[in-house]
Amino acid sequence: MSICGPYYFNLIVLVAPVTGNPESLGAELLETLVKMAPTKEEEIKLREYSGDVSKLGTAERFLKTILDIPFAFKRVEAMLYRANFDAEVKYLRNSFQTLEVSYLTRHLMIKFLKRIVLILIPWLLCRKQAWN
Amino acid sequence: MTGNRMNVGTNRGDAIAFKLDTLLKLVDIKGVDGKTTLLHFVVQEITRSEGTTTTKDETILHGNNDGFRKQGLQVVAGLSRDLVNVKKSAGMDFDVLSSYVTKLEMGLDKLRSFLKTETTQGRFFDSMKTFLKEAEEEIRKIKGGERKALSMVKEVTEYFHGNAAREEAHPLRIFMVVRDFLGVLDNVCKEVKTMQEMSTSMGSASARSFRISATASLPVLHRYKARQDDTSSDSEHSSNSST
Numbered sequence: 029m030s031i032c033g034p035y036y037f038n039l040i041v042l043v044a045p046v047t048g049n050p051e052s053l054g055a056e057l058l059e060t061l062v063k064m065a066p067t068k069e070e071e072i073k074l075r076e077y078s079g080d081v082s083k084l085g086t087a088e089r090f091l092k093t094i095l096d097i098p099f100a101f102k103r104v105e106a107m108l109y110r111a112n113f114d115a116e117v118k119y120l121r122n123s124f125q126t127l128e129v130s131y132l133t134r135h136l137m138i139k140f141l142k143r144i145v146l147i148l149i150p151w152l153l154c155r156k157q158a159w160n
Numbered sequence: 161m162t163g164n165r166m167n168v169g170t171n172r173g174d175a176i177a178f179k180l181d182t183l184l185k186l187v188d189i190k191g192v193d194g195k196t197t198l199l200h201f202v203v204q205e206i207t208r209s210e211g212t213t214t215t216k217d218e219t220i221l222h223g224n225n226d227g228f229r230k231q232g233l234q235v236v237a238g239l240s241r242d243l244v245n246v247k248k249s250a251g252m253d254f255d256v257l258s259s260y261v262t263k264l265e266m267g268l269d270k271l272r273s274f275l276k277t278e279t280t281q282g283r284f285f286d287s288m289k290t291f292l293k294e295a296e297e298e299i300r301k302i303k304g305g306e307r308k309a310l311s312m313v314k315e316v317t318e319y320f321h322g323n324a325a326r327e328e329a330h331p332l333r334i335f336m337v338v339r340d341f342l343g344v345l346d347n348v349c350k351e352v353k354t355m356q357e358m359s360t361s362m363g364s365a366s367a368r369s370f371r372i373s374a375t376a377s378l379p380v381l382h383r384y385k386a387r388q389d390d391t392s393s394d395s396e397h398s399s400n401s402s403t
Contacts, residue, residue: 102274103284109267110291116264117298123257124305129245130335131312134319136242137338141183147205148186148198 058108065101066091180320180334184341199348200355203236207352210235237349240342250339254310254331261299261306268295 064087066074074092081089094100187199275288310331317334330336 099274106271106274106288109271110288110295113264113291113295113298116260117302120257120260120264120302121305123252124302124309126245126248127252127309127313127332128305130243130249131309131316133243133245134316136239137246138319140239141180143206144183144187144202147202151198151201 055108055111058104058111061104062101062108064091065104066095071095180337184337188344196351197348199344200352203233203345203348203352206236207233207356233349233353236345240346243338243342246335247339247342249332250335252332252335254313258306261302264302265299268292268299271295 070091074088074095077084077092081092084092097103187197187202189198191197191201271288271292275285275292313331313334317331320334320337
């Protein structure tokens with residue numbers, strides 16, 4: 029389904045930026061929208077266009093409508109941030125927890141290394157004697 | 161000499177007073193056969209001692225020493241399993257994680273200032289303001305987790321390297337060292353297992369180039385010299401492990 033199709037058009041313009049609920053749009057779609065944000069020049073051009081809207085391309089028409097919403101793209105950006113937030117926090121939390129568990133299991137490593145040393149001490153002393 | 165550098169006699173509190181790197185290099189020393197390393201010897205010794213500490217019931221259960229040996233190997237192999245998080249940690253990059261946190265924080269700052277400047281009221285902003293509060297709390301927690309993790313990593317590094325201040329740009333290198341060691345250990349375990357299987361069928365002890373008695377105390381060491389010409393050390397070996 030095209031992003032500029034009537035379905036998404038209605039969804040974006042009417043629902044999502046109004047409620048701020050990111051679940052109504054997926055993160056992927058929001059990301060596409062953010063990338064679609066017009067430059068200042070394009071924005072002025074679109075705003076000032078007073079001709080027949082039906083003569084514009086689908087994308088231009090879509091942008092012109094979305095620009096009617098105050099801070100439309102800032103809203104989309106905020107929604108994108110929100111849509112990704114949980115997953116990113118979860119990833120970071122898990123990573124830091126993994127490091128913490130690694131720390132907590134260090135005694136296993138230490139115990140094993142001590143064991144190696146205890147086995148090697150007689151061996152080393154033995155070698156030393158052999159060299160002497 | 162290696163022995164001096166290891167400072168095995170030194171006791172710095174609970175810390176092992178030698179560098180992990182040094183120890184790992186040491187166990188990499190090859191025997192006269194050019195294949196087995198000191199680590200093979202160490203694994204065999206552990207396998208043997210695990211075997212002798214097993215209970216009588218298990219002796220009956222397994223019927224012979226092979227059961228012991230396998231159990232001993234499992235103890236060593238179990239280390240690798242128990243340290244699975246260390247292996248995961250080794251694959252991480254702390255700087256990258258930190259930069260994610262910063263990125264998340266910057267995004268929140270942006271959102272905060274956007275919500276401040278915005279005069280329009282409505283469901284979008286109410287909803288976003290609620291989210292902002294929750295997100296601020298989450299980020300506070302995440303930053304706490306980051307700080308905690310970093311201090312723990314530093315402590316581990318200090319433990320194994322003595323001086324974390326001198327530590328390189330990669331804060332998680334210590335976990336990489338351990339992961340690599342566990343990899344080597346896994347291979348050695350497999351090899352020792354094969355050698356033991358061969359020795360049960362062919363009756364020859366392996367990694368013998370390093371062999372001295374596991375219970376060797378100083379007077380026993382004299383025997384080592386004598387034993388260099390005495391190749392029939394198997395009798396001693398079997399008497400140790402058959403108890």
